[in-house]
Amino acid sequence: MSCSRKVEKTTSQLIIGQESEPERLSPLTIKDPQTFRIAWQIYEGLLGLDVNGKIVPKIAESWETEDNKTWIFHIREGIKFHTSEIFDTPDKTRIVTAHDVLYSYTRFCSSEAYPSFVITDSIKGASEYNAKKVDSVEGLKVIDDYTLQIELNKPEPFFINRITTPWIAIFPREAENVKFKDKWGLQIAVGTGPYQLISKTDNEIIMGKNADYWNKQKMPKIEKLIFRIVKNDQVRFMGLTENKIDLMVLPNKLFSVVFDSERRLNDKYRKGFNLKTISTFNTHTIGTNIKKIPDVHLRRAMFYGTNRHEMVEKTLYGYGDVMGGITPPGMNGYMPLFENIFNPEKAREELKLSHYDGKEIELLVHDLANSEEIGQIFQKQMRNIGINISLTKLDYNSNIVRMVKGEAALFSMFFEFVFSSPEPLLINLFTTAKIPVPNFWQYSNKNIDKKLEELRYSSDRQESVAICADIEKEIMQDAPAVFLYRQKYIVMFSNKFRNLKVNAHNHYMFEELEMAE
C-alpha cells in the first residue's frame, strides 16, 4: 500500500510503484529487473546505450583498439562517487580512477558475480580467476590513473556491445571493506549515477539528485525519487489513479481495465495519465532439446505450426513483436528473417516427413512471464497439426535445473539480453562450446561454429551484422527453438511528468524526466 506521508509531495518528486521488494543493491548479485530499475539510477558502467540503441560513453570517455583484441578505455577525469560513510576523506567521496574500474571488473569476473557470464569468456585470464585458479585477471591492466587496458582471449570487434549494460557497473573498492560489507547493498549503495541512495528498507527506497553528477547536460530535473513497494497489482494501480503513485509498469492483467476496445487509453485515464511503450532486448521462446528431439522435420513442424500472433494477442493484448529468430527487433543489425512464419500447411508437410509416432512430448513451463499460458496455447496449436504436447509446471529455478541437465524435450524460456548486438548473442547461444549453458538446445553445427568464429575477424560492423542475419537464418533451418515474440512493456505515469526515456536494456533514465509544466 502506498501514499505520501513521510516525504511531502513536491513538484520535483517522483513516486514509482514497485512490484516487489528489492534485492540487495549490490551490482554483483542483482538479477531482478525490478531491482535494476532502482539500482541503475545509482550505478553506471563504462559505456551505456541511448534510447536509439547507440553506444554512448559513460565513465569511459573514449575507447580504442587496433586489433579488436586489446582495448584501451580512457576514464573520464573528475567523476566523483556519491558521498558516503565508506570513504575516509573529509568530503566523504573521492574521484573514480582506472583502479576502480580494474577492481570492479575483477569482481565481475569472480564466481560470486551473477553477471560474470557477460565478460568472463572474453577477457583473458577471467575464466581462470573465476575458477579460483589465479589471484588476478591477466587481461585487466591499469596503464595510468585514467587509462585501463582490457586484453581479450580472442578478437572481438563487438566487445563494447557486451558492456553497454549498467549491470557491469563501476563501484568503489571500499564497498567490500569488512566494516561495510554487511551493509553494502542494504543500507549503503555507492556509484556515480544521477541519483544517490538516501535510505532503503524493504518497503521504500529514497534517492536524491546527485548534485555532483559528471554529466552536466543530463543533470536530473527531478529532485527526489521514491520507489515504493506495493505488491498487489490492483492496490498499486489504485495508488496511481489516486495520485499517490506517479508511475508504474502495467501488469498484463490490468490491460483490459486500462485500454478501451480500440486499445487506446480509457477515457477516464486519458486526462491524467500518459502511456509509454518500452521495447527491450527480450525474447520469449519454446526451446527444444535437440538430443531429445533429433528429428529436424518434427522441430520444423513445431516452428511453422506455431501461431505467434495468437500468443501475442491472447497473452499480451497485442503488445509484442512476433519473431522468428533470436535477435530482437531494435537490436543493432536486426533483420526480419521470416515473412510468414506461421504456416500450418508447411508444418503438416514437415510432420509427414518426420518419424513422429504420436507420443506425447513434455513441455516444461514455469511461474513467470506468461509461461503457462504460452504453453497452453502452444499445446492447442500443436494438437491442431497433429503433435501431442503435455505440460509440466515447475517453479522457474527447477525448470532451469532440468533444462540444463538436458532432461526436458521442450521448455518455455525467456531472455532479457544484456548484449546490444547480435554477434555475442549468437556466439553464446549457438556455438558447440557453449553446450549445455547457455546453448540450452544443445545445438551443434560445425559450419555455424566456423561462421560465428569468423565474425571475430570482421572489422566492418555493418557487414558483420548482415552476416549474423544470414547465420541466424541458417540456424533456424534446423529449428533448435521456436522463437515467439519480443514483449513490450507499458508504463503508465502521471501527466505531471514528461520525457520518460527507457533504453533497450530496460534502463529507466529518470535523469531525463521533466515536470510537464
Added chain:
Amino acid sequence: MFYVKRITYYISILVGVILFSFIIFHAIPSDPARIILGPNAGEQQVETLRKELGLDKPLQQQLTRYVSRVILLDFGKSYTDNRSVYHEVFQKFQISLVLVTLTLFFTFFYTLFVISSSKNINRGIEIVNFMLVSTPTFFSGIIIAILTFLFYPFTSFSGEFQSTADVLYMLPPALVLALYPMAILARILKQEMEKLNDSPFVVCARAQGLSELRIRFEHILKNALIPLLAALSNQLPMLFTGAFIVEIIFSLPGIGSLLIKSILQKDFPMLECIIILNGIVFVLINLIFETIYPVIDRRITKQYAQK
C-alpha cells in the same frame, strides 16, 4: 517435575524440527549452486560453488555441519543475494510480531464486546461471526486495503518502525488478520459461557446475591477460559507464517511474505531458518499456555501429577 517433562518434550520437538528442516531441503531434487549462479553460469563455475557450499560432501557430514551452525544461530547467507539469513529473518519477525500483537488486541476487544453484549443482539453477533469466518482473507484484505487507501490517513509503511505512523499503518492489516480468530474465539467463549450459565456453582453464586456482572466475569469467565486459551494457542503460531496473504496485499515485509518469496526462489537457508523459528514460536507459545492453564485451573496440575 511437570515442567522438566514438558521442557524435555518440547526440546525433542525442536530437535525434530531442525532435522526435518535439513532433510526436507536435501531430499528435494534441486541444485542450490545453479539457483545462486543462475541459468547463464557455466557448469565449471556451478561445480566450484557446489564444492564451496559443501554440497559434494556426504549427507552425514553436511548434517553435522548444519546442526553445529544452527546451535550457534548461524543460518548462513541467502542464496539469492548473500544477505545474512539470521538478520533478515529476525528483522521480518519483528514486523510479524507487531502485526500479531495488534491482531490479538482486535481479537481481545471483539471477544470482550461479544461476551458483554446483551442477549438481544446474539443473533446479530452469530451472523457477523459467520460472515467473518466464511470471508476469505484475500477478499476481505482487498476490500479493507481499498477502503484504507481512500479513507485512512496512514497508508504507507517505511519498512521499519520509525514513527507512530508506521505502527498505525499496521492497524488495517491487523484487523484483516484478526477477522477469523476474532469470530472463532468469540464464538467458543460465548458458547462456553452459555454452557456454564446454568451450572450449580453459578446458581449458588446467584443465590448468594452476587451481581450478574460479577458472576459473569469472576465465576463463569474464569471457567470458560481454558477452551478459549487452547483455541488461541492453536491460532497463534499460524498467525506468524499464515499472514502472507495479508502481508502481500498490504506490502508488509513480514515472515509470511518472506516464506513465500523464499519458497519461490528456493532460498533454502532462509526456509530452514523460518521453519526452525516457527518451531521455536510453536514451542514457546505452548509452554506459555501450559504455564497459564494451572494458574487458572489448579485441577490441571493435579491431573498431570496423577499421570
